[in-house]
Amino acid sequence: MERLKVDDIRDRFLHFFESKGHLILPSFPLIPKNDKSLLLINSGMAPLKPYFTGQETPPSKRVTTCQKCIRTPDIERVGKTARHGTFFEMLGNFSFGDYFKKEAIPWAWEFVTQVLGLPVDRLWVSIYEQDDEAFDIWHNDVGLPEERIVRMGKEDNFWEIGVGPCGPCSELYFDRGEDKGCGKPDCGVGCECDRFVEFWNLVFTQFYRNEDGTYDKLEHPNIDTGMGLERMAVIMQGVDSIFEIDTIGAILDYVAEIAGVSYGSDDKNDMSLRVITDHARSAAFMAGDGILPSNEGRGYVMRRLIRRAIRHGRLLGIRDPFLYRVTDQVIEHFKGAYPELAQRRDFILRVINMEEERFDQTLDQGMLRLEEIIERMRAQGINTLNGEDAFKLYDTYGFPLDLTQEILSERGMKIDTDGFEKQMQAQKERARAARKQTNYMGSDEDIYAELPDDVISVFTGYDRLEDDGVVSAIVVDGELRNVAVEGDEVEIILDRTPFYAQSGGQVGDTGWLYGNGARAEVYDCKKATGRRIIHLGRMVEGSLAVGDKVHATVDEERRMATARNHTATHLLHKALRDTLGAHVEQAGSLVTPDRLRFDFSHFAPMTQQELDRVEYEVNKHILDDLEVTIEEMAIEEARKTGAMALFDEKYGDKVRVVSIDAYSKELCGGTHLKRTGQAGLFKIISESGVAAGVRRVEAVTGFGVLEHFKQQQQLLDAVAVILKTAPKDIPSRVEALLKEIKDFKQQVQDAKNKKAVSIDDIMSSADAIGDTRIIVYRVDNVDMQSMRNMLDNIKDRLKDGVAVLAGVCDGKVNIVAGATKSAVQQGIHAGNLAKRIAASLGGSGGGRPDMGQAGAKNAEALDKALAGARDIISEQMKAKVES
Structure with missing residues (x-):
């Protein structure tokens, strides 16, 4: 062969x-x-x-x-x-x-x-x-x-x-x-x-x-x-x-080179090399198609794959971020067959790298959580980790079961694997229930599947807002009917219609159907199986029967408002790419008469400067009154012209290319303006995050901008009345009020601190280990800054010693620790001391040898944690002596 x-x-x-x-x-x-x-x-x-x-x-x-x-x-x-x-x-x-x-x-x-x-x-x-x-x-x-x-x-x-x-x-x-x-x-x-x-x-x-x-x-x-x-x-x-064929084998060899191992020499290493190679391929292609790591659905699948690969990288001894480098090799070996990988290289690598950095942090948090669980098990005399906790480590922190087993085994402990499997099965059942069961072909049977194949709808609404058609089918209460009468909620199919059916993010048209002395209000329009357009509405008067001729009229004002927002999304898309970079790709959109919503790939919140620039660019091209042209052509021809296509959209042989002068060119089946000037103005209302690596901009155009400014003015006037000042003086008035509030809060806190504790009381509680004085004291209702000030005072008076102050304030545990110069020389590390106390309370912290602070939430266990502080101090001093 x-x-x-x-x-x-x-x-x-x-x-x-x-x-x-x-x-x-x-x-x-x-x-x-x-x-x-x-x-x-x-x-x-x-x-x-x-x-x-x-x-x-x-x-x-x-x-x-x-x-x-x-x-x-x-x-x-x-x-x-x-x-x-x-x-x-x-x-x-x-x-x-x-x-x-x-x-x-x-x-x-x-x-x-x-x-x-x-x-x-x-x-x-x-x-x-x-x-x-x-x-x-x-x-x-x-x-x-x-x-x-x-x-x-x-x-x-x-x-x-x-x-x-x-x-x-x-x-x-x-x-x-x-x-x-x-x-x-x-x-x-x-x-x-x-x-x-x-x-x-x-x-x-x-x-x-x-x-x-x-x-x-x-x-x-x-x-x-x-x-x-x-x-x-x-x-x-x-x-x-499959790990030995040319493409996959080359990637595996690269992983082996990074890890400094050879494939085939050690079973455990071989397993890790295969995991990383396979999962890197999956992650590269998933990111290339716009999937982002998350905690649900396909994003959760991607996160599991990435984190499992990273975990096996650690098992191979790789400590630095590496998976994005392996992913780059995947792109190199597959870009010939899948050019979109190379086109989206920067985006793919950034997605993988960000998830890798995020998991490094999560893994550390998971290790801390596991240590807490082990400590609790020892205190309770338990030798087997229950399935629920094991699954939580797996599900929340990305800990594979074998990792937890390995760590527990080193401590002479084990896992209730049956309990873990029950939790895993329950999750699979929830995921299965969330997906709709269908037949082999996955089709959903609906009432329209019963219609003859020749019952289709021809859309004529790109060029007109009114047209004549014939009623092909009527559905009332989920059943096919020959006649609809006054008062019926109906779904009507016409052989030809100017009504745009919801698709591509654009909502469906509304309007009226007239015929045979009847009138039906259409309040939505959707697509159904077999190239059919469904007019959803209500019979206002008279009756309509299958075969009747009707005159269909689209709500022109609403269609125009929708077109303003749709054309603006194309301008927005281009402005975002010009401002933020070529990695920006559309991840979803919604175009309504009232506003537009545009989701796109980007990794950080937009700055105000970036938002201002995008808004300026869109308005500039609106005011330039550019011509909007639409052409139909073959998909390959459209791609050659540079028209942008959505990564998750399927296109037929013929596509519509919407060009805004030489500025923007996209494949789109929606309805648009003739010239950009018809949009009037464009105003960004909000920018927010909707998923990891996906941002969302909401905006308005035309009369929506006027309405937005009107509401803003009404709000400003109302605030001015409340503050008893002129609108132009609101900023300075608010600034003055905030200063008053801050000063008042400090006065209240100072009074609380003075009432709550005295430095003399704290000093009188001092104990000693050898010649080193020790203070461990609980002070509640004292904020962190005030607690640090108290600690500085105590350190000055101690001369030679270490002090720990901790207490609950506003529902949170605050911890500070300080050591004098001589105590540090005796082995005291205040930062580590605060960190260990906080860890026993489910918190975290750190600091320098002479000063540390930490926070936690488990206030109920604070007294027990403080009781153990002296032991930690003794351990630090003993370790110094032994070294």
């Missing part, structure tokens, strides 16, 4: 099927689009579901892709074996009601034997036990011997999930040789050993499973195939695992 690289296999597959009339589509993003059944794209078929179910029309009836995928059911197993991974590439060819088994099977055989050159005598296939049609094609058409066609049951060779499209499948296997087998007499296709490797699955979607368990034949059966690119590379390159 020819030793083919990963890039060669991918290229040969796609171009082979292109020669068979397939359209090559680029990989879809890892974020599922309108699919609640998935957190992440996990197969080549997953992003194509709308084409299979008829929700959308495919750009071609024959499609081929290399789809980036992530599967995470067994994250904890990744690294422990040489086979498991989270990120992989899935090659596939698909037919949407076009060709079927007669073509799919021979083409698969032609590709593997003639294009890849796999030895015929080492190829086997499996089929569904009742699929005689597939057997006949494999045996008679392809010529595969009967003994190398294995019939299997439903569990292995039939794809179905619940109600919906389903069908048998046929899998291709490669025999790696007897030396890879288990040696059992019955070793063959389906055996769990490493000899027979399944590398391609051909799914024949030809049935529809009903709720009663019966099957109906589909009028237009489909083909859905999937070949693991990495698995095929293992076969073609004659290696034993």
Whole structure:
């Protein structure tokens, strides 16, 4: 066999099927689009579901892709074996009601034997036990011997999930040789050993499973195939695992170089190298598609992967940030096939680096928390950590179970692993419940699926706000009706409509439908399956029936206000990139008549100077009254012109390119102004964070700006009345009041301090260790600054000694510690002393040898903590003597 690289296999597959009339589509993003059944794209078929179910029309009836995928059911197993991974590439060819088994099977055989050159005598296939049609094609058409066609049951060779499209499948296997087998007499296709490797699955979607368990034949059966690119590379390159193929192996070698270890010399090190290599690939591609680490959903998956990789870096002895460097290697090795990685390099590396720095801090906090738990267990005479605490360390602090076990084992302790697993299972159940259960294709059945395929809507609203159409369907109370009468809440489909249906962040139009003496108010407009536009509204008078002609009229003022805000989002996007950098990408938007909301990738709050500059840039281009032009063109042509596209948006063959003179060019299906001057003015209302690495700007245009200024003036006038001053004097009046309040607070605190404690009382409590005087005293209702002042006074009077003051003020524990010069020479470190006292209270702190301070929340245990302060002082002095 020819030793083919990963890039060669991918290229040969796609171009082979292109020669068979397939359209090559680029990989879809890892974020599922309108699919609640998935957190992440996990197969080549997953992003194509709308084409299979008829929700959308495919750009071609024959499609081929290399789809980036992530599967995470067994994250904890990744690294422990040489086979498991989270990120992989899935090659596939698909037919949407076009060709079927007669073509799919021979083409698969032609590709593997003639294009890849796999030895015929080492190829086997499996089929569904009742699929005689597939057997006949494999045996008679392809010529595969009967003994190398294995019939299997439903569990292995039939794809179905619940109600919906389903069908048998046929899998291709490669025999790696007897030396890879288990040696059992019955070793063959389906055996769990490493000899027979399944590398391609051909799914024949030809049935529809009903709720009663019966099957109906589909009028237009489909083909859905999937070949693991990495698995095929293992076969073609004659290696034993995916971590040895050219692309992944190069990344693993880089990790080994950073760690100063060699792969294959130590099992524990090998596991860590595999974990880091795999998880870095996943993290790079997830960040490249706009996913950011968080504590929920796909962001939580990403955070787990990154933190697990970092933890294994520490196990290899890597202490400095390193994962972003590994991620850069991923980009280098995959940018040819996935150019978006290189385009978003800075963004990806910054996401990984920030998460790495954040986890370093979290890991330290987790270690402190674990130490507290161990101390509590010892005090209570407990030897086993309960599952709830173990899971909290895992879930909150990112501590893998094996890390906690390792640390506890060193202390002679163990974990209730059963309790941990129960907590883990409960979390999985919550995650599963949050995802909607669907059938194999993931489609949601709705009332519109019952309509004939030719019931579609043509949108005419780009050029007009009024149009005539015919009522194609009516839904009342969730049921299809022929007639809607006065008072009915309705959903109406027209064959053509000027109403814009909600999409791309822009809300749907409102307006009226008139016809047959009837009038219906439309208060929203949405898209439904099968290219249908739904007018949601209420019958105000008369009745409408299917087949009636109606005149549809859009609310012009509302549409215009929406267009102002939509065009302004394009200006805003460009101004943000010019001001903050090219890493800025749209992460979401909402365009309404009242305001616009724009989410974008950025890592820090915007400064006032940056906000002012962005606001100026947008208003400048509004006042320049630039022309807004819209063109339809092929997607590739649009990309060549430099038009920006959203990373998580799917585009068809033809796209709309919205250009604002030479300033901005984006792909967009929304409605826009003719000229920017129609927006009037632009005003940023707020800037805030919505997720790690994602900021949000809210703004208004046109009459919204006037309304905003009106409200601001009313607020200013109201405040002036309350302060009994003129609006222009409000700042100086507020400043004077704040000073009065501050002075009053200090007077009150001074009075409290004077009443609460006297320095003479504290000095009289002094004890001694040898010649060193010791003061440990509780003083409540004293703020930190006042406590530090008291400590300075005490140190001056001590001459030779150490003092600790602690107390509760406003619900918080304040701790200060100080040591004289002679006490420091005796081994006292006041910063460490304060830190250790605070740690026993769940807090933190530190400082210099002569001065330290700390804070905590557990006020109930303060007396006990102070009682142990003398022991800490003794330990420090003893350590000095012994050294």
